[in-house]
Every structure is written in C-alpha cells, then in structure tokens.
Amino acid sequence: MSPTTLTDAPFSLVVDEQGVLKPATSTVERRLSQMKGMYHDAAAEDQLLAGDDPLVYEVFQYDMPEHVGELVVCTTLLYPGRVGDEFFMTKGHYHEQRDRAEVYYGLSGEGQLVVAYEGQHHTVAMGPKTVAYVPPHWAHRTVNTGDEPFVFLAVYHGDAGHDYGSIETEGFPQRVLDRDGSVAIVPQGEL
Amino acid sequence: MSPTTLTDAPFSLVVDEQGVLKPATSTVERRLSQMKGMYHDAAAEDQLLAGDDPLVYEVFQYDMPEHVGELVVCTTLLYPGRVGDEFFMTKGHYHEQRDRAEVYYGLSGEGQLVVAYEGQHHTVAMGPKTVAYVPPHWAHRTVNTGDEPFVFLAVYHGDAGHDYGSIETEGFPQRVLDRDGSVAIVPQGEL
Numbered sequence: 589m590s591p592t593t594l595t596d597a598p599f600s601l602v603v604d605e606q607g608v609l610k611p612a613t614s615t616v617e618r619r620l621s622q623m624k625g626m627y628h629d630a631a632a633e634d635q636l637l638a639g640d641d642p643l644v645y646e647v648f649q650y651d652m653p654e655h656v657g658e659l660v661v662c663t664t665l666l667y668p669g670r671v672g673d674e675f676f677m678t679k680g681h682y683h684e685q686r687d688r689a690e691v692y693y694g695l696s697g698e699g700q701l702v703v704a705y706e707g708q709h710h711t712v713a714m715g716p717k718t719v720a721y722v723p724p725h726w727a728h729r730t731v732n733t734g735d736e737p738f739v740f741l742a743v744y745h746g747d748a749g750h751d752y753g754s755i756e757t758e759g760f761p762q763r764v765l766d767r768d769g770s771v772a773i774v775p776q777g778e779l
Numbered sequence: 780m781s782p783t784t785l786t787d788a789p790f791s792l793v794v795d796e797q798g799v800l801k802p803a804t805s806t807v808e809r810r811l812s813q814m815k816g817m818y819h820d821a822a823a824e825d826q827l828l829a830g831d832d833p834l835v836y837e838v839f840q841y842d843m844p845e846h847v848g849e850l851v852v853c854t855t856l857l858y859p860g861r862v863g864d865e866f867f868m869t870k871g872h873y874h875e876q877r878d879r880a881e882v883y884y885g886l887s888g889e890g891q892l893v894v895a896y897e898g899q900h901h902t903v904a905m906g907p908k909t910v911a912y913v914p915p916h917w918a919h920r921t922v923n924t925g926d927e928p929f930v931f932l933a934v935y936h937g938d939a940g941h942d943y944g945s946i947e948t949e950g951f952p953q954r955v956l957d958r959d960g961s962v963a964i965v966p967q968g969e970l
Binding site: 594596598603609656658685687691713717718723728741745746 | 785787800841848849881901903904909932936
C-alpha cells in the first residue's frame, strides 16, 4: 500500500554497489515463469523453464503517495541472459495515467530502451551515465544486451500507475535479438 | 523557450565525466555577484567581489514542454568554496507550481540539501549514489560542503516552474557553515 498523504519531509535513499535502492519499500523479483509467452522462441523458453526458471530482473522501489506532484524512484537490475536468441528484457508497461513520462539514468551495464505507441516504435541505446526519456503515452520496456547486469535508476510521477495488460496483449512491435554476437532490432513481422 | 507540444519520441542524453549534461538546451552560470546579499558575511562577500567574482555553480538542463506529464532533467555543478565561513550554495527556489516534488541523485562530491516550508526546515546529507527527495511545497537549496565540485542530477515535473523571489525575501532558516573544518547547520537566529 502506498501512503496517501503528501510527503512532508525530505529523505534520502542510497543505491548500493550492486544497484539496489536502499531502503526499498516494494520489490519485484521477476522470473522467466512469470513472463510466459513474451519471448518469441517458445521451445527455448520451455527448455529454460524445465531448468532453474532464471531470475530475469529485480526492481527496488521506494513507494510514494499516488499524487501527481510526487515522484517515485526505483532501480532495476536486469540480468544478462537470452531466451533463444532474444535478450533478457522487462515485461514492459504503459502508465495507467497515460500522459506520464519516465526518466531513466544508466548506472552500469548496457541495454536498450524499447518504446511503442499506436504502431510506432523506437529504441534507444543505454549505458552508464545515459539519461533516456520515455515520452508520455508510450509503452516502455528495457533489454539487457550485455553480459553483466544492466542497472538503471528510474523516476516517474506518483500517480502514473502501471498497465501491464494492454501491451501484454498487443506485444511490442520490435524484438532485440543476439544475431551472431551483434545486437539486432528486428520487427516482430520479420521473425 | 520551452517547446509546447508533448514529447513524441524517446531520446537520450549523456552526463560527461565532469557532470555536464549533453546536450543541454539551457544553462545557468551563477557567479557570486548574482547572489548579492544571500551569504551572511557581507564583508567576506565584498572582498570576493572585489576579486574575481567566483563562479559558484552551473546548471545544464534539457528543456521540456511545460506539461505536468513531462519530466525535466538537469545536472548541477556546485563548486567548492566559501564566503567567509559559509559554504558555496545555490540560490534556492520554490516551484511555481507549489505541489511539485523533485528528485536529486548524487554523482560526485559531498553536500547538503536544505529545505524550508512555513518556518520548518531540514537538511539531508548527499554524496555519490544518494537519492535525495524534495517534498512537494518545500523551498530547496543545495550546499557544497566538500573540496571538490558537488555534482548531482535532478528530475522534476515539466510544469513545476521556478519561484526564486519568495525564498529570496524570506531567506532559508538554516545556514551551512564551516566551523573549524566541520560542517555546522546553524539556525539563522544564532549567527
């Protein structure tokens, strides 16, 4: 549960060496089994699920009042790995309050921000010290294209909310694949 | 001039080794002469102004549409120095849209976030990897308490705006001073 009255004192948090936000008041631990059907290679997915059900990413968030004037901070640790030729990625979501943007700041590792809106799509490369901007209205997902954890800080509006369902149904129009050791952005229709 | 339509594509910026946000679309270069009367030791201020009018801080910002759903990113390089026993600081401001918060993320150096609201005040120590939160409604200023540049990233709402005048008149109730090499937070009334 998020608090409901406006924050009335400043506070500080710290990002540790691994990228964990401390203290966090809510966390997500996303394993492959919780992303069923999101990767394009179902056979590769089944094979991994028959094994150790890998941890794909973790989110460490400090919850805030759900008011437009507040800002939520979280860090994401997106682990290196692939399902077949597709790099580990987050589920991705729209903001429930659609016109809310989001700012990412790269802390370590390498990745891509993938955004989609009404059939349009873009990708933005991210690394340490990159600021990446998710414009209002766009669904967004991140992908780890490197071989170490891709870690970034995110800031978004207190009232943004998350809508995972819509983009889960629509799917992102682009996939980020490992093609012979290179990062390839491939339209869904060309798989 | 800020753009007036909502951002419709993602983009990336980078923070360079010194902490400069690139590209920046607006910058502030604040010299001591532009902060006249803000430090408590007028004689020390005059002495510095008779010299080289030191550069106190610089801000590198990427301007955004002035819409609540957008987020503005900037970096601040607050240089080390003192006016008498008072550490170099930013002017400080309220947000014009008062209920807009702000998030700081420490990149290098050491400092204090000082906030004030209706006679109340708080300070929060900041260093690299510190997330510091400016709650909605509070005037905020930062102070460099170290001997290297204090550099931090800031994120705030597109429609927040800046009100420098009110806090310039009121003054912050606390000052951050160098007392024999230690950082002292001293109420204005005890100077």
